[in-house]
Amino acid sequence: MTEARNYIGGRWVHPSSGETFARRSPLDDADLGPYADSDGPDVDVAVAAAAAAAPVWGRTSIPERAAAMHRLAGVIERHASELARTMTEEEGKRISEGFGETSYAVSLLRYFAGFILAGEGQIIPGSEFRAFNLYRRRPIGPVALITPWNFPLLVPLRKMAPALAFGNPVIWKPASDAPATACLFVRLVDEEGGLPAGVINLVTGRSHNVGNALARHPGIRAVSFTGSTATGRRVQAAGLAREEPIRVQAEMGGKNVLIVTDDADTAFAARVAVDGIMKGSGQRCTATGLVLVQAAALDSFVAETGARIRALKVGAGADEHTDVTPLVSREQLERARHIVEGSVAMGLAPAAEASVPRGLGGWFMAPALMTGATPAMPVWHEEIFAPVLPVASYEDDDQAIAWANSLPYGLSASIVTSSISRALRFVDEMQAGVVKVNQETGSSEPNFPFGGWKGSGYGPLEQGPAAAQFYTEEQTVHLVPGPLPGEKRLPR
Secondary structure (H helix, E strand, C coil): CHHHCEEECCEEECCCCCCEECCECCCCCCECCCEECCCHHHHHHHHHHHHHHHHHHHCCCHHHHHHHHHHHHHHHHHCHHHHHHHHHHHHCCCHHHHHHHHHHHHHHHHHHHHHHHCCCEEEEECCCCCCEEEEEEEECCCEEEECCCCCCCHHHHHHHHHHHHCCCCEEEECCCCCHHHHHHHHHHHHHHCCCCCCCEEECCCCHHHHHHHHHHCCCCCEEEEECCHHHHHHHHHHHHCCCCCCEEEEECCCCEEEEECCCCCHHHHHHHHHHHHHHHHHCCCCCEEEEEEEHHHHHHHHHHHHHHHHCCCECCCCCCCCCECCCCCHHHHHHHHHHHHHHHCCCCEEEEECCCCCCCCCCCCCCEEEECCCCCCHHHHCCCCCCEEEEEEECCHHHHHHHHHCCCEECEEEEECCCHHHHHHHHHHCCCCEEEECCCCCCCCCCCCECCEECCEECCCECHHHHHHHHEEEEEEEECCCCCCCCCCCCC
């Protein structure tokens, strides 16, 4: 079965170690099958395959590469149901969110197909007669993609679409908590994508084996990583420690603040807050991690939000009526409980909770609204990655913005207000890569740059025009014509 093999150089091959690892279902702890547990020698072979494909793919004409992007988009569209079901089975998310990932991935591929057709540089007049200057974007070579489990298709395509569009082969290491979606997608691409061998390579395994080997491999020209801040820092350090440092792009953790002002419609603010935390069961890097509510609006906001949370349905992602699904693993459930319990011991108070039906055997955590959060508590500054919404009250805008900016992360932040002046101040002063007004902290647009500040990001942003900065090298060309027949020198 292909799931216990890597895809390297256009072929499915067994890992050199002969070892596999297991993956358990977050819904019922069922065995989801073995996957290749690879290590350094497998990375060596994959990088060699990508290096061999680099000149072929890099010299492929831009219209041909754009057509390939559209073919890959078509593959996802034709198999959207299968891909969405696989995401639900292995990661636990709602089936509607799985379909959302397929749609987003298609948009990314089609966007970058159009982007590269629109032009690859700029022509600028030169200082000499009939001379001109131009710059071009050239592929950089083999790129390593290290991706997370919470968006097993969207995040990889956020990286893969521009990498391929700009002419770079990739070596993809998916999270060991979500390898099935990666294996399925690559199998479909192998069967229907029509790409040259070695343009896409897939190596599954543990981060300490495959991820580390990729980040340090001398044949890799760039690494794009999404995951925890601690791991991202190690990837960053590995890339910079080389004799010839390589490019590193890291999208890391987030503790995303939602500010609710006293002039906000609290029913609307409650909907924004619940959407921001309950989608993906709180397991999004852009999930709302802390709500700051102005004191005058606190009681109304808590009442409205509590009613919404108590009405949530907890269950399997395949059930279209489910609102909140299980967490990805037992380890994630235990970690989230530890953060919440430590904060409750310091005074965090439960205000509302949805019920978890009896008999559910997976890794479920009851969706909860918690009040009385303070800066000393773990829920204030740590990513919970669970359907838990901590709330604190603030007195004035100075305090809210200061609290939000004091966090070690700076990925996404949002404000709910009816005042354009307060909204513009928030946009101007928030230290975050993504700021929103009257929207939940999560979600993004495929044609806009995405990334964070401080502990949330490093390197050029992802998506949109910003992707060209990471996946290409700019080459400046100066063209001066020689003398025409009969000319002794060029006029100046």
